[in-house]
Amino acid sequence: MGILNATPDSFSDGGRFHGADAAIAHGRAMARDGAHWIDVGGESTRPGAPEVSVDEECQRVVPVVRALAAEGLAVSIDTRKASVAAEALAAGATMVNDVSGGRFDPRILEVAAEAGAWYCAMHSRGTPADMQAHASYGEVLAEVRAELAACLAAARAAGLARTRLLADPGIGFAKRAEHSLELLANLDGLHDLGVPLLVGVSRKSMIGALTGREAATERLAGSLAALTAAVLAGAAILRVHDVPESVDALQVADAIRRTRG
Numbered sequence: 718m719g720i721l722n723a724t725p726d727s728f729s730d731g732g733r734f735h736g737a738d739a740a741i742a743h744g745r746a747m748a749r750d751g752a753h754w755i756d757v758g759g760e761s762t763r764p765g766a767p768e769v770s771v772d773e774e775c776q777r778v779v780p781v782v783r784a785l786a787a788e789g790l791a792v793s794i795d796t797r798k799a800s801v802a803a804e805a806l807a808a809g810a811t812m813v814n815d816v817s818g819g820r821f822d823p824r825i826l827e828v829a830a831e832a833g834a835w836y837c838a839m840h841s842r843g844t845p846a847d848m849q850a851h852a853s854y855g856e857v858l859a860e861v862r863a864e865l866a867a868c869l870a871a872a873r874a875a876g877l878a879r880t881r882l883l884a885d886p887g888i889g890f891a892k893r894a895e896h897s898l899e900l901l902a903n904l905d906g907l908h909d910l911g912v913p914l915l916v917g918v919s920r921k922s923m924i925g926a927l928t929g930r931e932a933a934t935e936r937l938a939g940s941l942a943a944l945t946a947a948v949l950a951g952a953a954i955l956r957v958h959d960v961p962e963s964v965d966a967l968q969v970a971d972a973i974r975r976t977r978g
């Protein structure tokens with residue numbers, strides 16, 4: 718899954734793809750490079766990020782979703798808001814990627830269900846503005862698993878088919894680096910949620926904490942190591958910035974995983 722941040726303030730690509738034409742061109746390039754999904758987002762979710770209005774978010778993402786979907790690409794909409802999800806699904810998106818797991822705007826679950834879309838429930842706590850204040854766990858894996866199970870149960874209750882659901886541990890969301898590391902190291906403990914796992918580690922602060930790389934753009938090698946671990950633990954979809962390099966790493970890691978049996 719290639720990341721397409723149509724935001725002026727994304728932490729990791731510095732807003733290089735703000736503006737529909739540049740975003741569309743980057744989405745096409747990621748698909749050419751081997752991304753199966755293009756994940757379009759119009760609201761930065763970095764710690765402490767300000768909230769964006771529905772109108773502003775739609776203006777950023779809808780033209781991009783429409784253009785890429787019209788070219789036959791599989792487009793996911795990265796939003797917490799039901800109204801933005803509805804507009805993006807109407808424009809051709811087929812997955813809702815919700816970093817709040819349905820907690821921010823529960824109507825998003827019905828919107829995804831009515832469209833017959835895929836729905837990815839990501840684990841977080843609080844909102845992007847205050848989530849790091851909630852980064853306190855006794856047993857991080859057990860707590861994340863239980864909270865994701867509750868999100869998935871709400872999604873099922875809203876009418877989403879189990880076969881349309883994905884779960885994501887939310888690396889870096891309401892988590893300190895040691896929590897993210899523990900989740901990655903024990904990712905296979907989330908398979909009993911019964912849905913495929915989506916994992917986003919690309920350029921995250923955990924990689925910076927482990928490698929000492931301050932600049933997000935210098936975290937590629939560390940990101941590929943984390944991606945490899947996630948693939949070996951059975952992750953189904955990897956959300957990444959650097960598509961060509963990630964596709965190579967994924968192919969090698971996946972071949973090793975399959976050979977292991």
Ligand code: PMM
Nearest residue numbers: 720728729762814839885887888917
């Ligand atoms: N991370 C970000 C945004 N959306 N969605 C999912 N499902 N998983 C993630 O880990 C995730 C996400 C923040 O990273 P970015 O600003 O580099 O996109």
